[in-house]
Amino acid sequence: MKKIWTSIAGLIALAAVALGLSLGNAQPAHAASDSNTFKVGMECGYAPFNWTQSTNAHGAVQIQGTSQWANGYDVQTAKIIAKKLGKKLVVVKTKWDGLLPSLTSGKIDAIIAGMSPTPDRRKSIDFTDAYYVSRLTMVVKKNSKYAKADSIQDFKGAKITAQLSTYHYDAIKQIKGVLRQPAMDDFPAMRVALESGTIDGYVSEIPEGITAEAANPDLKMVHFKKGQGFKTSASDTNLAIGVRKGYSETNKINQILTSMSKKQRDARMDDAVANQPSTAAKGNWFINILKQYGGMLATGTGMTLLISLVGTIVGFIIGLLVGIVRTIPAPKSASRRGLLGFFKWLLSVYIEVFRGTPMIVQAAVLYYGAAQAMGINMDRTVAALVIVSINTGAYISEIIRGGIISVDPGQFEAASALGMTHWQTMTKIILPQAVRNSMPAVTNEFIVNIKDTSVLSIISVSELFFTSETIAGQNFQFFHTYLVVCLIYLILTFTISRLFRIIEKRLDGPKNYNVMNNQMQVETPKVK
Known part of the structure; x- marks a missing residue:
């Protein structure tokens, strides 16, 4: 067991390194109250309305919780509105299909993302007057x-x-x-x-x-x-700002929009078209992508490694505990037996629910649903860590249970004959063997988590895949960008596979281990 916990401690240290890599260049999320901030949600990937860039050139605004910057027609419009409201602008980068739930759950104050005030959308949110007319x-x-x-x-x-x-x-x-x-x-x-x-x-x-x-x-x-x-109708072509029902600043925003002339709006759009990031590529494309977007890729890689590593470690601990509980023999007392059966049933429900539903749905329910239904405004990174950990725990609990079952039943009987409790039997005899038997499957679960973090883009977590979408939307080199990201995923999974093979060998111990040679040797007395 010492080797097992030493290995887990090493993985936790690696998680700390991943956390430093993912947050090293990132800025902390803005924690100011609604009274002095104007939190605006947008894709940051729909040029010339909004896009992501790596510097603050041309009046860009830093994206919340990242080292990246947002710019475009929407950003410049939001800057004007925030200034006249006397608030600080906070740009929250969010996928298109996450904008409405982010607004209704209170995670943002407004949507400025080229959104049309259609009748269906008006059922759930309000809109200001138009800030741009499109065709x-x-x-x-x-x-x-x-x-x-x-x-x-x-x-x-x-x-x-x-x-x-x-x-x-x-x-x-x-x-x-x-x-x-x-x-x-x-x-x-x-x-x-x-x-x-x-x-x-x-x-x-x-x-x-x-x-x-x-x-x-x-x-x-x-x-x-x-x-x-x-x-088209005016409700289609008039792009408006989405706000929550009954938002107190709606009338003020309308007054600000009214003060903007058509000439000013057209000039702002012309500037956005002229200042959008260049997509011209010179020289080696691979070097250009790493040179221009290396920081973004490193941050995304760190976040992917952090979420998958922490999720696997916590899931492993959950799996161990669930595996132990689900293999507890039935007590003689009827009341204890009924209580244990009920608890095992709850664990079975947990396992079936999280193994039987997609992680992308679980993430959306936890992040958006918890905010709307219970008012729990969870940070998206925390939500990602929680959902991956719980999801992984459901899978690993079955892996550990299989490992426990694979141990010879005679060892349970021998431990019982020696008077050992169930906990002593599990921790001293069964679990070391079960964990070793389960290690290849746990390794595979870790690798799956590295790849499955891509579904967390549904809640706009800036992991590797979400970052690659941003880069591809900015440089329009889709094949080249995704090829680089594919290489990064391959390096991660290959390295993890080799690392866990080393751990497995350490758990195996030396091949030439001889019990007799490691016991006290008794010398035969010499006969004089």
Whole structure:
């Protein structure tokens, strides 16, 4: 057992290193009260409205809890509003489908992310007056047959998609005979699909179309003839700021928006288009990505390692305890036997629930659901650590139970004959063997956790995959970026596999161990 706990202590030390790596360059989350901060949620990946950059150039604002900066039309608009409200602007980077639950759960004060005040959204949140008026367009490949289209009806038979939970996706229905594809999470994902030929085009807004053209010469924004484009209503094209129902600052924000002239808004959009990060790549792409985004990748890697390592260690401890309880023999007392049976039933429910539901759903329920239902506003990193630990514990408890069952029953009987309690039997005899037998499966669980942390992007945890999405959305080098990230994942999993093999060998002990040679040797007396 000493070797087991020494190994666990070593893993905890490694977790501390991972924590330092992930938080070394990050700034602490803003903890100020709502009275002096204006917390705004946005994707930070929808240029020119909002994007992520590595410096504070052109008036960028630091993203909460990270060493990264946000900029764009939305950010500059939010800066003006926060200043006139007399508050400090805090930008909270959140995935598109997490914006509404973040707002309704009180994690942010407003959504400024190019969102339209559709009737469905108005059921759950309020909107201010419009801060920008947009028009729909279509982005296609420059060399495709759809590049010369001047009407939306020219896309009959085309595979078209749009962003999830937007009116863009509903607008596709206006095209007769179109092959509407499943909606996608964000614009970087749609650009990847378009470049790979999975789709023929995607619905976008004109500013984003201009950005796509400038970033990739192989893409083109379609210009429709007058009256031949998408038919939209003011509730669709008017981009507004989303706020909670009954938000006290709504009227003040409307007054601020009214004071902004169309000329000022257009000038702000022109500046955003001009100042968005350059996607031009010179020299070796691999070196360029590491040089420009190395810090972001290191932070994301550290967060992935931290969450997976802490989750595996805590899950391992949970699994040990659950495994011990589930193998306790039935007591002779009926009341104790009933209590133990009920407790085992609860543990079985825990195991079945967390093994039978996806981690991505568990994360969303814990992070957003707890805030909405019980008012528990949990930090997203803490939520990630909790959900991975509990999820891992459910799997490892079954692994440990299998390891315990694999031990020869005769050893239980021998320990009982010696008068040992169940706890003594488990800690002194059974668990050392069960843990050793289970180590390959635990190693595999650790590796699975490293890869499965990618689903935590649903609550916008800045782990490696979420960071790679940000980078790809900024430099438009999707294949190259994801290839680098794939290499990082491979290095992590390969290193962990080798490390745990060393641990397994240490638990095995020397192969030439001889009990007799390690006992007190008795010398035969010499006969005189």
